Every structure is written in structure tokens, then in C-alpha cells.
Amino acid sequence: MKYPLDHPYSLATKAVISQVQSDALKGITQNEAVKRSQTYGLNTFKSQKQKSLWLIMLVQFKSPIVYLLVFGAAVSLYFKDVLETIAILAVIVINALIGFFMEMQARSSMNALKKMDVILAKVIRDGKTRSVPSEQLVPGDLVPLEAGDIIPADGRLVAVNRLQCDESSLTGESLPSDKTIEALKADTVIGDQHNMAFKGASVINGNGKIVITGIAAETQLGTITSLVDSSADTVTPLDKKLNKLSRKLIWITLGMTAIFAATGFIQGKSLLMIIETSIALAVAAIPEGLPIVATVALSYGMLLMARRNAIVKKLSAVETLGSTGVILTDKTGTLTENKIFADTFAFPDESVKVHIEDHELKFPDGAIKSSAENFDKLLFTGILCNNAVVNVNEINNSKPKLSGDPVEVALLQLGMAAGLDTSALLKKYVRIGEVPFSSEIMMMGTLNRTPDEDFVAAKGSVEHLLEKCSRIQSGEHIGEMDSHSKEEILLKSEQMAASGLRVLAFAYRVDKKMDERGFLTDLIYIGMAGFLDPPRMDIKGAILDCRNAGIKVVMITGDHPQTALNIARKVGLIEQDNKKVITGKELPKSDLLTKAWRKRILDTAVFARASPKQKLEIAGVFQQDGSIVAMTGDGVNDAPALKKADVGIAMGIRGTQVAKETASIILKDDSFTSIAEAVAHGREIFQNIQKFVVYLVSCNLSEIFIVTVLGVVIPAATLLPLQILFLNMVTDIFPALALGLGAGDDTVMQRPPRDPKKNIITNEKWLVIALYSTAMTSAVILAVVYCREVLHTDDRVSNNVAFITLTLTQLFHVFNMSSSGSAFFKNEITRNKFVWIALFICSGLTLMVFAVPGMRLVLGLAVLPIKLWITAITISLLPLFVIQCWKAFQKYRLHKSL
Secondary structure, X not given: OOOOOXXXXXXXXXXXXXXXXXXXXXXXXXXXXXXXXXXXXXXXXXXXXXXXXXXXXXXXXXXXXXXXXXXXXXHHHHOOOHHHHHHHXXXXXXXXXXXXXXXXXXXXXXXXXXXXXXXXXXXXXXXXXXXXXXXXXXXXXXXXXEOOOEOOOEEEEEEEEEEEEEOHHHHXXXXXXXXXXXXXXXXXXXXXXXXXXOOOOEEEEEEEEXXXXXXXXXXXXXXXXXXXXXXXXXXXXXXXXXXXXXHHHHHHHHHHHHHHHHHHHHHOOOHHHHHHHHHHHHHHHOOXXXXXHHHHHHHHHHHHHHHOOEEEOOOHHHHHHHOOOEEEEXXXXXXXXXXXXXXXXXXXXXXXXXXXXXXXXXXXXXXXXXXXXXXXXXXHHHHHOOOOEEEEEEEEOOEEEEEOOHHHHHHXXXXXXXXXXXXXXXXXXXXXXXXXXXXXXXXXXXXXEOOOOEEEEEEEOHHHHHOOEEEEEEOOEEEEOOXXXXXXXXXXXXXXXXXXXXXEEEEEEEEOOOOOXXXXXXXXXXXXXXXXXXXXXXXXXXXXXXXXXXXXXXXXXXXXXXXXXXXXHHOOOOOOOOOOOEEOOOOOOHHHOOHHHHHXXXXXXXXXXXXXXXXXXXXXXXXXXXXXXXXXXXXXXXXXXXXXXXXXXXXXXXXXXXXXXXXXEEEXXXXXXXXXXXXXXXXXXXXXXXXXXXXXXXXXXXXXXXXXXXXXXXXXXXXXXXXXHHHHHHHOHHHHHHXXXXXXXXXXXXXXXXXXXXXXXXXXXXXXXXXXXXXXXXXXXXXXXXXXXXXXXXXXXXXXXXXXXXXXXXXXXXXXXXXXXXXXXXXXXXXXXXXXXXXXXXXXXXXXXXXXXXXXXXXXXXXXXXXXXXXHHHHHOHHHHHHHHHHHHHHHHHHHHO
């Protein structure tokens, strides 16, 4: 036999059965099934190899900062400085444990796919129907399908009877797929392959049979599995920037160390003193608190976002979402309700839009007057020509729960909203005959009997139903159907379809006893109904917020192009006159994408009939253009792009398990509005990250400058490695943490996204940091020189004064982190309660190390007289005064230029 088949949907049923060596009635034999299972394997997906716990832990140490810390610990151990070694190693372990426990929350995306596998499947072998484990199905098996079944493998349909399948999780199309057996063209996209049944889809109506043409990896679901598996996790922008910053600090340290070592050799200083001071420089350069503060700030952001209905699985996704420049969103269930509603009715005399509000039918003012009779008859016909089920035992919002074909459910809901007792009507008009929907006649009809009359109810495609109509109803008048009327009806149906509606026509006939076999003749045309999966009510405002923030929102769906355009216009994604849409059929393969095609993709906001692989490629085009891409989705078909994107956002209510497992953020309320709020919070978090990075780096650079200058001028007064480590781990970390937990700027969503190519610290910020560091360094040097030259202190006391002055200078420095243009006494820093808590803790710890004899001894400190404390406090305020004067001058210049 031939396996796998090339484009089985393009082959006739006989050709498919012949090539897979099966039988349309008996299937294959049990012995043949065993042989094929040995040849082609089981109908299961390969399990994704998960990282071991040890590997997850080792990954936490993969950072330039960690490498530098390890080197510093090794050097300290070599010089037998055990306390310093323990302190540095403690920092490394704490940071690794935080990262380890966070990553354990999101280990696997592939396990979700296994949950989509059915346990048992029906199959016809040796002419008998039996149940077997779905993993034992093989190519050529004949599988019967009925409403409620989950399709166990991909197969070519060989028999159908009103068969409809819900393939929304695979194709993104909200309406069910009506199945046929006719062969299709070889270039037919998956959403239009109506003669195929796909693994993981569900049967919602009718019945049929498939001959299996694909199992395991050869199914559409298997293809998606391989795409998810092959989409490599990317290093997040935040990680890249922090690593780049770490490398820059290493080079600064090496440069300063080289300068100090050269100066020391020239001055004839001892090699031991040069090495010890170099260690102090290395410790001063390492922002030990940076990994911890970044992790805690992101974790806090995680908690806040959870309160805003967004569950974050990957810490770095919080910040990355804030830098997003493009959001690629699915349509079904994300921008729309994923429910079918009647939207528009077209009668011979008028067209009218309707909606249901609080279970009541609402019309525009003045509408439906001339067509009231037509509307009532259409509702009546839609209820009788209907196989949806009313589950009276299940109540939803005080109404019985409905199940069945979404369009037929919508018709029942419409009737209930109009005040009709659907159950009573169905009991009175007993169904005695039915012509089920089929691809041949493209309509459905029922014959319903009462003691007085027979009533024929019919609905179907406009073109096919009109062929059965000889009369037309307009209000209370019924006349002959002429060619002009037919042309007008067909033209109107085309206009409705072009607006993205699914159009059905309705007709009826009333007579005495009728033949139960040929009742679909001489029908009276009533009108048409257009059905729509409506947009979510809260979408338009959220998309406008994203636009104001400079974020491009792009729809990628597997649905029909006109439907996609219609929804895009309604939610404000595109302008009303915008007709630009790219279909999956038009898109060339990724290796054939020309520069012109890439530009066209970047300029388009609506993509329709897109396959999972094409969603992946579209995301890649935007990423290659330099954009940070967020991808939203809820279906299996979205999973590869969710993983490929910089931030994957899955819908928590409607989302499939694989989409949730693959994404880095899950929306609990499925609301696009939550995405806009999450983006705003992500931007706030980046502002906070930038503030505490500037704070930490400026403090660390001041320590480097101080050690270098004192090492050259007054070597005995230079800061000790453990003193610097105390500063970095205590008086640096707590204020930095407070900055990381602060509230953001109110204008974050009124500015375009920042350039993802820019570093956390831009060249402008480096100049500001240099100013901050120079001011703090000058204050410490001034304090040491003043104490030695004026107060005549010894080396140890001078060292202690340098330590106290630098400690207080760094604590006061937190107030310099307020945004430019803000007032000194009233800004986001002074309003941040965590800042005041941090200052209180740090002040207490500083006093404690002087008060406890053992801690004084470890840090090389001594009890100082009050005048030295007053000197240190006074001089430590000078940098704050100088910097605030400089910021006020900058504010004045900016105001004057405007």
C-alpha cells in the first residue's frame, strides 16, 4: 500500500480506498491491522524529552554575573577569606533557587497534546464494528463517525449523512465544517478540505465513515506537534540586556584594575596590596543584587498581573510584554464570542439587523413593520426545521441549555427571545418526515403534521432553496416567484456574504395531507438570515489603547477572508474602507519570501485561511523586522506561533490545553482588554527595572571609583572587600527592591514601545550614571580628606568614615531616581511606601553593625565619636543636593525650550 498519501482530499474515494488497500464496507482484517501497526507504528505522539531537575538547576548558573561571582569567591577562598567566600556563594545559591522554583511551574508543552488523544475508538474490521484503543488504529482502517465522537486520526470521508465537524481548534473557524465526499483541488487549504476529518476535531452533527490516511506524526495535529517541538525557546530581550550590561561592567572593572595596578607598580606598592585592592575592585563591580532584585521585581509583577486576570508562567514574559510592538491575535474566541448569533434578516421588502439583550429580541426603531408576517413565519420555520436539542434539566442564566449545530441553536435562541414556546410548537407540529442536509441538495426540510394541516419547513443555501420555490411572501401577500425577484434575492445574499455573514434562506408550504417522500416542492420563499460570530463587546477600547501605545494589532485566522475583514472593521482593527487581506493560499513558502512579500506582510493587519505553519512564519517575519511579538490564541493551531513569539498569550476559558501549556501568559477571562492592561503593567515594570539598574550601577561604579582613587592616594583608607559586599547586599539591595516594586508612570500607554535594540542603560543614561557616581565618589573622598587633614584621624577611622559616608550617600541616592520633571517632595519615589521601609531597614542594619562587637570586628569597624557621624551625614547629603540642582536646571532648560 502507499503511505502516506499525497493530498488524499484531491483523490476520489475509490482511489483512496484502493491505494490504502482497504474496503469501503468491511475495512481491513484484524491480521492486516496487526501487520500495519508493526510497519507504521502506534497512533501516538512522541513524548517531548523534558529537562532533568539537575539541568534546570544548572541553567540557573548560566549568567556572566554568576561567572564573575564564582571567580570572586574563588579568589577570596585562595586568600583564605572564608567569610567573604561564604557571603558571595550565598548570593549565588539564593538567586539560583528562586529561578529554579519559578521554572518548575512551566516544564512541558507537549503533555497537553496527549490529553487530546481518545482512549477508545470505533473501527470496522472484518466487516464488524468493534472498539479498540485509538493508538492501535492504522492506515486503511475504516472508522464510523457519529455526533459526539472525537476523531481519532486523519481520514478521507467515504460516506456522509449531514455530517458536521467542529474544527475550530485546528483551523480557527468558528462555524462547523459541513462534510462531503467529493474530490477537491490539490491546492485546497485545510480550512476548505471538507472531505477530510482531522484528528482532535469533534463530530457535532450527522454521521459518516472515514478511511484512515494519517496517524501519529502524519496527522495535522501531529504536524502541529512537531512545529511546537521544533520551535526553540528564545532568550528574552530582558535576559539579553542584563547579560550585556554585566559584560560591560566586567570590562569597566578590568580597565580600572589595570589602571590601579599600573599606578601601584609605578609607586612601588607591594604585590599583595595590589592584589587585595584588585579583589575589592572586583567585588565593587559585581552588582550582586541585580539578579535577585530583577527576579523579585518580576515576581511581584507576576502577582499584580494575576490580580488583573493574567497568569504569568515565565517571569521574563512580564517585562517582555511591556516592550511588545506587535500583537498577533486569533479571531475566534479572542476577538469574537465564539458563539453564532443571527445578525441580519433580509425580506422582500426590507432588511433589518437584530440582537438579543437580556434574553429579549431587540429591533432598530421603525424596523420590521412591513415584514412582521415574514419574520414570524421565518422564526416558525427555523424552529421546526431544526435538530438542536433543548436540555430542560440543564439551566444556564435561567434558560434551558441548548446543544447541537450552532446555527440551529441560534435559531432556537431567537425564537425563545421572541417569546415563542419552542417545546409546545414541536409537540403540536409532529415531525413525520425529514430530508437531511447533504452536500448534494445543500438544504434541509421537515414535514410536520397537526390534526388540521401539514407544514413543510425548509432552510438551506439561497441558490439551491430558490430552485424549490415557486412563490414569494411579502407581508401578508403571497405572489408568484419571477426571475427578477430571484435575481434581487441572489444579489442581496452575495452582499450579505461579502460582509462576512453565513447566509441561509427559509421557505415553507402549508397544505392538507402531503406525501412524506416528495414534500420539498412548490415552496413559498420567506427571506434570508445572516449569522455571525460577533465581536466581544470590550475589544474596541482595548485595541484603541494598543494603538495609542504604538502597538500594531494583527489578526491571523483560519476563517474566511470576508468574515475576517468584517470582524476586523467592527473591532476597530482596520478602517471601514480597508480591504487588505492576505490568505494562506496566497502566501509563498518561507524560503520563497521576497523583500516585497515581507513588506506586504508587515503592512497587512488581517490574514485569513492561515495554516499553523503560516502563523509561525508570519510571527517570524515581524520578529526579523525587529519587533517584539506577542501572540494570542486559544486553539491547537495557535500553539507553534505561541511558542515562537517573544510572548505567547493563551485564553484560559476557551483555550485548549496545548495552547495554555505552550504560552507564557494565560488570560483567566479571555479578554483582549486584559492584554492591554498587562502591556501597561509590563511597561511599568521596565521603568522600575531601569530605575533600580541605574541605581545599582551608579552605586557600584562609585565604589569602583572610590577604591581606585583611595588605593592610589590613601591606600590604608580604602574600602575592604567585606565592607563593599555589605553595601552591595544590604544598603544597595533593599532600596533597589523598593524601586522595583514601585508604581509606574501614568503615561506609559501614551508613548510608543521602546526600541527593542536599545540597552537597558542607553548612552544618555550612562552619562547620568557617570554624574551620579562622580558626585558620590567626590563626597566620600571629601569626607576622608577632611577627616585626615582637618580632624587628623588615623587610617582605620578614615576607612570607617568612608564606609559610613558611602552608605548614607547611597541611601539618599534613591531619591535621585524620580522621573525627570517631577517635584522633589511629591513624586513616585516619595509616594512609594517600600522606599521608606527600605531606608528604615538599611539604617537599622548600619547602626547594628556598629553596635554589635562581633559584626564590627568582621567588617573592620570601630566605635566613632559623634562629630565624625555628623561630618559623614552632612557630606553624604551633598550629592543629593548637587544632583537635584542639576535636575532642576535641566527641567528649567526644557521648559524654556518649549
